[in-house]
Amino acid sequence: MTSPAQSKRRWYGIERRDFLRYMATVSAIPTLALRAQAEVTEKPHFSDNPFTLGVASGDPAPDGVVIWTRLAVKPLEQGGMQNKSVRTQWEVATDESFANVVRRGDAVATPDLGHSVHVEVDGLKPHHWYFYRFHAGNETSPTGRTRTAPAFDATPDRIRFAFTSCQHYETGYFNGYPHMQREDLDLVIHLGDYIYEYAGADKRPRKHIGGEIETLDDYRTRYSQYRLDETLQETHRLFPWLVTWDDHEFDNNYANLVSEQDGVSPEAFLARRAAAYQAYYEFMPLRRSSFPQGPNMKLYRGCQYGRLANFHVLDTRQYRTDQPNGDHQKPMTGKVFDQKATMLGDQQEKWLMQRLQDSSSTWNVLAQQVMMAPLNRGEGDDHRYSMDQWPGYEVNRRRLLNFFHEKSISNPVVLTGDIHVNWVNDLQLDFQDPKSPVVGTELVGTAMTSGGNGGNVISEYERAAAQNDFVRWYNSNRGYVSCDITPESWTSHFRTTPFVDKPGSPIETKASFVIENGKAGAARV
Ligand SMILES: [Fe+2]
Numbered sequence: 407m408t409s410p411a412q413s414k415r416r417w418y419g420i421e422r423r424d425f426l427r428y429m430a431t432v433s434a435i436p437t438l439a440l441r442a443q444a445e446v447t448e449k450p451h452f453s454d455n456p457f458t459l460g461v462a463s464g465d466p467a468p469d470g471v472v473i474w475t476r477l478a479v480k481p482l483e484q485g486g487m488q489n490k491s492v493r494t495q496w497e498v499a500t501d502e503s504f505a506n507v508v509r510r511g512d513a514v515a516t517p518d519l520g521h522s523v524h525v526e527v528d529g530l531k532p533h534h535w536y537f538y539r540f541h542a543g544n545e546t547s548p549t550g551r552t553r554t555a556p557a558f559d560a561t562p563d564r565i566r567f568a569f570t571s572c573q574h575y576e577t578g579y580f581n582g583y584p585h586m587q588r589e590d591l592d593l594v595i596h597l598g599d600y601i602y603e604y605a606g607a608d609k610r611p612r613k614h615i616g617g618e619i620e621t622l623d624d625y626r627t628r629y630s631q632y633r634l635d636e637t638l639q640e641t642h643r644l645f646p647w648l649v650t651w652d653d654h655e656f657d658n659n660y661a662n663l664v665s666e667q668d669g670v671s672p673e674a675f676l677a678r679r680a681a682a683y684q685a686y687y688e689f690m691p692l693r694r695s696s697f698p699q700g701p702n703m704k705l706y707r708g709c710q711y712g713r714l715a716n717f718h719v720l721d722t723r724q725y726r727t728d729q730p731n732g733d734h735q736k737p738m739t740g741k742v743f744d745q746k747a748t749m750l751g752d753q754q755e756k757w758l759m760q761r762l763q764d765s766s767s768t769w770n771v772l773a774q775q776v777m778m779a780p781l782n783r784g785e786g787d788d789h790r791y792s793m794d795q796w797p798g799y800e801v802n803r804r805r806l807l808n809f810f811h812e813k814s815i816s817n818p819v820v821l822t823g824d825i826h827v828n829w830v831n832d833l834q835l836d837f838q839d840p841k842s843p844v845v846g847t848e849l850v851g852t853a854m855t856s857g858g859n860g861g862n863v864i865s866e867y868e869r870a871a872a873q874n875d876f877v878r879w880y881n882s883n884r885g886y887v888s889c890d891i892t893p894e895s896w897t898s899h900f901r902t903t904p905f906v907d908k909p910g911s912p913i914e915t916k917a918s919f920v921i922e923n924g925k926a927g928a929a930r931v
Contacts, residue, residue, distance in 0.1 A: 446491045446514050450543040454479040456487070456521075457545060459633050462642035463538065463552035464649060464691030465709060466593065470528035471552050471646055473498070474691035475540045477521040481630035482615065484623055491516045495541040496525050502537050502549060515542070520626055522688040532557040533712075552646045553592055556712035561893060565711050566590055568901075569773070570886035571597035571652065571823025572853030575632055576610040578906025582854050582886045583637035585901060585913040587644055589888055592711070594645045597823030597851060598652025598775050601628050603682075611907045620678050625685030633689065642691075648709050649690050650719050652775040652824055656682035659794055664728045676701040706754050708761055715891055716767035718758055720774035725751025730798050735783055735790040742793070742800045749776075749799040755806075762815045768893055768923055772820045778803065779831035779848050781877070783870045795824075804836075810845040811835055817923060818846035819896065826853035826860070827867060828887070828900050830878040830919050832927040840875055844926040849898055849919075851887045855906045860884045878928055881916050896921040898928070 450456075456477040465472045473496060480486025497510040509529055515521040523540065530536060533556040540547040556562045568586050586594065606614035619628050633639055653659050656679055659666045665675050680701040687698045696705055705724070709717040726749050730741030741747065750758065762770055780797040784790035791797040810818045810833075820833065833846035852860070861883045871880045883902035890897045899918045903911040919928035 446493045447488075448493050450492045452477075452479050452543060452545055453486075455545060456542055457540070457547040459630060459689075460639040460643055461538070461540065461547050461550035462691045463550055463646045465693050465707070466553065466555040466646045466648075467528075467709075468532035468555050468557045468712075470526060470530050471536075471554055472691040472693055473525045473527055473538045473540075473550065473552070475523050475547050476688065477515050477523075477542060478630065481634060482627055484626065485521055487517065487521050489517050492521065492542055494523055496523075496527075496538065497541075498527055498530070498536050498538045500534070500536060502551075504537065504539070504549075508536075520685075520688045524692065524694070526693055530554050532560065533562060548643055550643050555592075555710065556714065558710060558712060560712040562712055562714050564890060564892045565592045565714055566888070566890050567593040567595055568886050568888045569595040569597060569821055569823075569851050570854045571775075571851055572599040572826055572856035573632070573638070574599070574602045574654075574853070574856040575635070576602070576604075576607060576612050576614055577858045578611050578855035578884070579909040579911075580635055580637045580854050581903040581906050581909065581911035582884065582901065582913070583641045585903075586886055586888075587637075587641055591645050591888075594641060594647045595717070595773050595821065596647060596649045597773060597821060598650055599654040599823065599853075599856065600649070600651065600686075601625075601632050602654045602856070603628070603657055620681070622681040622684060625682055626688065629685055629689040647691060648717060648719060648773065649692070650705055650721060650773060650775070651686060651723065653723055655686050656723070659729070659733060660723060661726045661728045662724060666733070706750075706757065710765075710767065713767050714893060715769040715771055716761070716765045717771045717773055718761055720750065720758065720772060721754065722749050722775045725754055726799070729793045731793055733793045733798075736793050736798075737784075737789055738780070738791050738797060738800060742791075742798055745801055747799045747802060749796060749802050755802075758806075759809055762809070762818070763813055765816065767816065769817045769819055769891055769896060770815055772818065774820065774822060776824050777822050777829070777831075777848070777850060778820050778846075779829070779833060779874070779876055780837050781829075781831075781870050781874055783866055785869065807833060807835055807845050811843065817896075817921070817926070819921065820846060820848040822848060822850040823853075825850065826857040826882075826884075827864070828852045828879070828881040828883075828916075830880075830898075830917075830928050832876040832878065834876055837874075837876060844876075846926050847921050847928050849887060849889075849928070852881065852883060852885055852900075852902070854886065855884060857882075857884070859905045859907055861902075861904065878919065879917055879930065883914075883916060885913070885916075894923050896923075897931070 829850035831848040836842035885902035
């Protein structure tokens with residue numbers, strides 16, 4: 407989401423040969439990690455608890471899940487760990503007391519990856535709860551709880567998940583998470599802006615450590631600061647997460663190799679991107695298939711919940727062409743209709759279309775970042791659309807909606823983050839024709855904190871809600887969305903927190919909407 411840049415770029419003007427050396431170092435990480443295993447500290451001693459950042463799990467499959475931890479005795483001081491690899495042990499049990507351990511093994515935490523540990527556990531039963539923990543030396547991690555996905559050919563009676571995004575630490579407390587923890591969920595989905603890159607600023611509820619983040623150490627410290635938030639860490643401990651990023655995990659409103667600011671060289675931008683992507687991988691429960699390769703990282707992937715729901719997790723930042731017409735709110739003209747403009751890049755788009763076509767699930771869920779419905783925010787005849795969102799890539803947007811329609815994709819539901827406001831939208835084939843068929847449903851989640859307390863009347867959005875026929879509802883509170891999916895229907899509860907400027911807010915359900923199987927578009931209940 408567009409907001410002013412807050413610092414100068416230290417990387418600007420980096421020497422090309424330094425950049426190449428840096429890139430060579432970054433892309434050598436897998437090799438370094440393997441070599442380090444020859445000199446592993448088998449029985450480490452820690453000056454303090456090394457599990458300060460807790461545990462997490464993610465990317466569930468029918469037979470397993472990723473379990474994660476990161477050793478850091480001083481998480482805000484570059485981990486406070488010795489520059490040595492450390493052996494950890496992990497175990498997975500069917501019970502919280504670990505009387506019935508079903509899988510165990512060991513894993514090496516290397517300094518190259520900030521002593522993070524990602525274990526892809528397999529051999530588990532589909533759609534079962536499990537408990538897991540790590541040991542290092544004499545220390546034991548908190549016990550995490552996780553759940554595998556249903557078997558590919560199973561049709562569960564229901565699954566439940568919550569999704570959220572945009573958790574600017576400075577603008578508030580993550581008051582939605584304690585309420586999310588009390589819900590009966592299979593999964594939590596995070597749609598990005600997990601961190602914000604900006605420098606610490608005064609006179610806010612909380613404060614970022616340091617300046618705008620640019621180096622690997624900066625990004626690591628920022629993630630640590632966020633993950634030390636007890637409400638966030640606890641929500642990771644309790645549920646498996648399916649994560650994707652938006653722009654602020656790296657830099658506001660970036661597009662592929664293009665910074666929102668002029669004068670940033672591609673080399674400098676790529677070097678920073680490599681640092682940002684590596685830190686993201688290090689802190690998230692991701693599979694090896696997402697291992698960063700220098701400034702590239704494959705985050706788009708699938709996650710199937712039997713014949714009930716198929717999640718298609720997208721990355722709309724890394725491969726997109728530059729925002730047309732100079733970004734911001736513009737009329738739908740000029741480069742908006744560039745035939746070559748792309749939001750997903752060719753490879754990801756082909757992958758998505760193939761997955762949608764092959765999907766045997768009732769609900770096809772696109773977990774992604776930016777609004778797909780073409781929201782006209784202008785006044786009168788001055789029609790204006792966000793060039794950072796799908797309407798800035800109109801040819802691509804229509805190609806995808808046409809694909810939903812022509813291939814009769816089963817119940818496409820688009821989950822969106824980014825803009826800190828809830829929207830419920832019908833996705834019409836041709837938004838300029840009121841009689842055009844509705845081919846999908848868009849549920850836009852609000853921010854967890856970004857934008858502050860919220861709940862205020864935003865005149866631009868009041869106008870937009872009134873003048874765009876496809877809008878079913880909008881709301882400006884903070885919070886998250888809780889979804890309950892059955893073979894017959896999909897119910898979304900829009901949970902909101904009345905305030906985020908101090909901890910301990912209650913939760914409200916502002917509205918609930920139902921999508922019926924076979925009928926695109928949501929109706930209020
Ligand atoms: Fe955001």
